[in-house]
Structure formats: C-alpha cells, structure tokens
Amino acid sequence: MTGPRSLILLAALALAPLSFAQIERGEPLLRRPALGMQIRPLTLETAQNAGLTEAKGVLIGTVTEGLSAQKWGLQPGDILTKLAGEPVAAAADVTRILATLKTGQEVAIEYIRGRDIRTARAPLAPRAYMKADGFRVHYDQVVSQGKRIRVIATHPATPGPHPTIFMIGGIGQYSIDGDYAATAYGNVLASFADRYTIIRVDKPGQGDSEGPAYSELGFGQEEDAYLQALRLAKTFEFVDPQRIAIFGHSMGGCFGPFVASQEKVAGVAVYGTLTKTYTEYLLENSRRQMAMGGGAPGDVNNALRDLAQVSHHIFIEGLSPQQVIERRPELADAVRGNIPDGRTFSGVGLGFWRELAARNLSGAWLNVDAKVLAMWGENEFIATQWDHEEIARIVNGVRPGTAEYKMVEGSDHGFFKTTSALDSMTRWGQGAEFNPEVIRVLDEWLKRTLAGA
Structure with a gap:
C-alpha cells in the first residue's frame, strides 16, 4: 500500500415495555434480481x-x-x-x-x-430465498424512515421463544440475504442456528430493502433500519425479547451502542471496531497501514499531514472535494488521490463519514444498559486493541463488572487464521482459512449473558 486511497476501513436488567404501535411493516417486499x-x-x-x-x-x-x-x-x-x-x-x-x-x-x-x-x-436471475437447513426461515420487512427494510430470521425448529443474536455487519455494499454458507458472517452464525434465533437485516438500498444508492446512505439512516428491525424482532413468537444480544462487527460495532441505547437488549458484543473519534482513527489507521506496506517514513508523514487537512475540511467542516481544491489548491493531489470520484471515500459516501465523524462513539457506550463483550483479533491491522480495551473500561466505569475484553488468538479482522498483522494485510482479500476461535469466545459469552437475562 502506497497511500491513504488503498486503506481498508472499517465494523439481568429490567426491560422497558415495548410499544408495538411504533412498528410499521408495510406491504410485503417483492424479490429483486440478484447480480450475485x-x-x-x-x-x-x-x-x-x-x-x-x-x-x-x-x-x-x-x-x-x-x-x-x-x-x-x-x-x-x-x-x-x-x-x-x-x-x-x-x-x-x-x-x-x-x-x-x-x-x-x-x-x-x-x-x-x-x-x-x-x-x-x-x-437477470431472481434472488433465491434462503433454504431451511435444520432450522426454520422467516422473511419479513419493517418500515424505517419511509422505506421498507428486509429482515430475515432463522430459528430452531423446537418450540420457542429462543435466545436471539441480532447481527449488524460491517461497512460495504452487500446483501446478507441467502444461505449461511454463501453470505457474509455465515461462517460464524451457522454455528449458532440450531440453538438461537438469528436476525439479519439488509441495509437500506441493499438486497430487497428499499433505499438510496449506497453512496447516498447516511449513518443515521442505516442506524434507524437496525433499530426498527430490532423492535420488529421483539414481536416474533420465536424471539425471547428479554434474551437478545447484538453482535456488531467492524462498523457494526459502531452502530451497536447507539441501537442498544434506544432499544433494550441483554447484551452487546463487538469485534474489530472503534470507539475513538473517526478522524483520529482514520489518521492512526492510515499511518499503520502505510508503514506496514513499506512506506518511507518521510513519505508517510507527508501523506498524513495532507490527509489530516483533507479529512478536517471534508468530514468536519463539510466542504465538498471541489471546494477544498478551490480553497486549498496545494491539497488537490491529496483530495483526488483519496476521493477520485468526488463522491465517495473508500467506497462509502462522504455524507456517511461526516455523520460518523460527528458521533461520540465513546459517549454512546455510557448509555448501554447491557452486558458487553469487546473482541479484538490478535492479528488485526484495521482495528486496535486499545479501542476494545477502552470499550470495556468505559462500560465498567459506569456499570462495574458488566463488560469484558477478549483477544481472539490467531485471528484477523475477517475471522481468518493468520500469523501476524502484516500477514493479514498481505493476504487481505485473497481468502484464508476461517478461524473458529471467534465462535468459541462468543459462544461462551452468549451462554452466560442470555441464560441469566
């Protein structure tokens, strides 16, 4: 990696009574074509x-x-x-x-x-429905900010209600609709499908979900989709509303505390996420990846100096790339290098990053009235150990003994077996052997957290 444009980003309490009147399903969603x-x-x-x-x-x-x-x-x-x-x-x-x-x-x-x-x-081929495989499958939808959002549940065939995992995935343009073996996070979730109800949500505009082009999707809009889906899930007869745990990966770990602070859950588990400010994370992550990629120290410093200014103008001040170039022509190369299409950064719309930069991620954890697990892969190169230890410190500071930090040995950001952070970065996107250690850590925590909820 030679510059920032190559960055890989990111990721037993009284329940308040639920007002079902808040939930709007809308008309059933039609099946969309699937590019696959x-x-x-x-x-x-x-x-x-x-x-x-x-x-x-x-x-x-x-x-x-x-x-x-x-x-x-x-x-x-x-x-x-x-x-x-x-x-x-x-x-x-x-x-x-x-x-x-x-x-x-x-x-x-x-x-x-x-x-x-x-x-x-x-x-164009139609999107196939998920097949039942030792569990039952339920397709539904919920209205969020005027758009119908696809909600997919699998649940054990045995009578419920069941403890429930509410999955919030990482950043990117993809659908979670499909068999576990062929969709994101299926390698983790499939291991729990015979014992837990599992709720997955397609982001606005993805899969069957209505919504904008991904480059126009905002952080708040995506957050509300998860919030409404969680409220819908609590009405399912196969969901135990008092035994729900959110599992947020990468950017999903940023959404987790905001959703949990608005709708009560028993637990929130996150993996490979952040709690520092976004612009702080961006600079730290950029330096780490450029240095690991062999960047010369002086070149790395120059790139970071420019990125710090560009990110402030665009993500904090809200200027457009063209406005930055007009006001600061010396930053033109840095702007074009990081935002070549003028609309997106690392494949995500600028508006999303602006909203994220304005959020207080650490402060959000103060309002999470649930058990918390912060997991960090030993060979991460996208997220830091500090962020996950800090999440546990923040929560335990206001609710002692309710949060824990766990390092997942031999694992990277994508739950793959790697030997080091450099090995993970070098092999990123090329495929690797799945590391089941994340399942063991999550399973042990879920048993304790949801059994006593």
Whole structure:
C-alpha cells in the first residue's frame, strides 16, 4: 500500500415495555434480481493496469453460482464498466441502475478482463430465498424512515421463544440475504442456528430493502433500519425479547451502542471496531497501514499531514472535494488521490463519514444498559486493541463488572487464521482459512449473558 486511497476501513436488567404501535411493516417486499457478485472500489493503480486512464468502473470480487454475474461469465478481478447500456463509474452506479431493472429482463454488460474489453448478455436471475437447513426461515420487512427494510430470521425448529443474536455487519455494499454458507458472517452464525434465533437485516438500498444508492446512505439512516428491525424482532413468537444480544462487527460495532441505547437488549458484543473519534482513527489507521506496506517514513508523514487537512475540511467542516481544491489548491493531489470520484471515500459516501465523524462513539457506550463483550483479533491491522480495551473500561466505569475484553488468538479482522498483522494485510482479500476461535469466545459469552437475562 502506497497511500491513504488503498486503506481498508472499517465494523439481568429490567426491560422497558415495548410499544408495538411504533412498528410499521408495510406491504410485503417483492424479490429483486440478484447480480450475485461482490463489488469492490476500483483503485487508480488497478485501473491503469487494465489500460484505463481513470478509476471508473467497479472491481468484481467473488461470484455466486447460478446468478446473473455467473451467467454473464464474470470472474473475480474483472472490471465492470457498463450495465444495461449505462456507464458504471462506481459502486453507486450499479445500485442505481439495478433499481430500474426487473427479474428476467435481458441485460447487457461491458467489462474488462486483463486489458481486453468484453461484452455479455443474459437475463437477470431472481434472488433465491434462503433454504431451511435444520432450522426454520422467516422473511419479513419493517418500515424505517419511509422505506421498507428486509429482515430475515432463522430459528430452531423446537418450540420457542429462543435466545436471539441480532447481527449488524460491517461497512460495504452487500446483501446478507441467502444461505449461511454463501453470505457474509455465515461462517460464524451457522454455528449458532440450531440453538438461537438469528436476525439479519439488509441495509437500506441493499438486497430487497428499499433505499438510496449506497453512496447516498447516511449513518443515521442505516442506524434507524437496525433499530426498527430490532423492535420488529421483539414481536416474533420465536424471539425471547428479554434474551437478545447484538453482535456488531467492524462498523457494526459502531452502530451497536447507539441501537442498544434506544432499544433494550441483554447484551452487546463487538469485534474489530472503534470507539475513538473517526478522524483520529482514520489518521492512526492510515499511518499503520502505510508503514506496514513499506512506506518511507518521510513519505508517510507527508501523506498524513495532507490527509489530516483533507479529512478536517471534508468530514468536519463539510466542504465538498471541489471546494477544498478551490480553497486549498496545494491539497488537490491529496483530495483526488483519496476521493477520485468526488463522491465517495473508500467506497462509502462522504455524507456517511461526516455523520460518523460527528458521533461520540465513546459517549454512546455510557448509555448501554447491557452486558458487553469487546473482541479484538490478535492479528488485526484495521482495528486496535486499545479501542476494545477502552470499550470495556468505559462500560465498567459506569456499570462495574458488566463488560469484558477478549483477544481472539490467531485471528484477523475477517475471522481468518493468520500469523501476524502484516500477514493479514498481505493476504487481505485473497481468502484464508476461517478461524473458529471467534465462535468459541462468543459462544461462551452468549451462554452466560442470555441464560441469566
């Protein structure tokens, strides 16, 4: 990694009576077409290697069997440049275009493999429903800020209500709708499906959920989707409303305390998250990753000096990238290097980061009236040990003995087995063996926390 643009970011108490009148389901959501591919931001370096002069397009990650991407013949590493005849400059364009298309509609694409420009045409495949596999599956929806949000529950076949895990995933444009083996966090959640109800929520605009393009999604809008889904979950007959634990990973660990402070839960577990201010985290994370990537100390300092100014102007003052360039032309290269499309930073809309920068993450934990578990992977390079120890200190400072910190041995940010933080960063995105240690730590805490709730 040579600069900030390559950064990987991030992630037994009386229950107040629930007012079911607050919950609005709306009409049932229709099934959307599924592209069946992971979308990643396209860096300028990758674009230039493909013969492009600008970072316009999206990089294809994993491809799901039987869905549209496979029918088009896409492979990991391809660059999608057109969808349904419209240019694709960033992930937000894919979301915007897909929202206008219907299942079964024949759609053409243009993509780059290596340096070859290719085209393909195929009908859009419908998203498959999750299959029951030793548990039962329930699809529902809830209205959040006028938009219907997809809520998916699995629960044991035995009579309930059951203790419940409410999953809040990390940052990024993806859907959690599908079988555990093929979706984010399935490698963790599948181990609990025979004993716990598990609630998953598609972010606004993702999967079947209504909402804006991902680049326009705000922190508060996503937070409210989780809050309304949690309130809905408490009405399910297979959910024990007094035995619910939120499990937040990465950015999900930032949402966790805000949601839990508005709707009572028995516990909040987080992994690979942060509690310091966002801009403080951004600079610290940038320095660590650039140094680990072999950046010269002087170059790293120069990059951090520019990033500190750019992040303040954009995330704190709320200036647009163009306004920063006009007012501070000496920062033009830093602005364009970090925000090449002028709309997103690390694949996420600038508005989301501005909202996050304004939030008091440490203060949010003071209002969490629940048991807390802060987990940190031993080989993390995205989140710090300090943040997780600090979460436990904050909570124990106001409710002694209710929070604990646990290091997950041999694990990285994605729950993979790695030998060091450098090993994790070097192999990031290439796939690695899953480390089940996170399941052991979480399972032991859930048994204690939800059994006595």
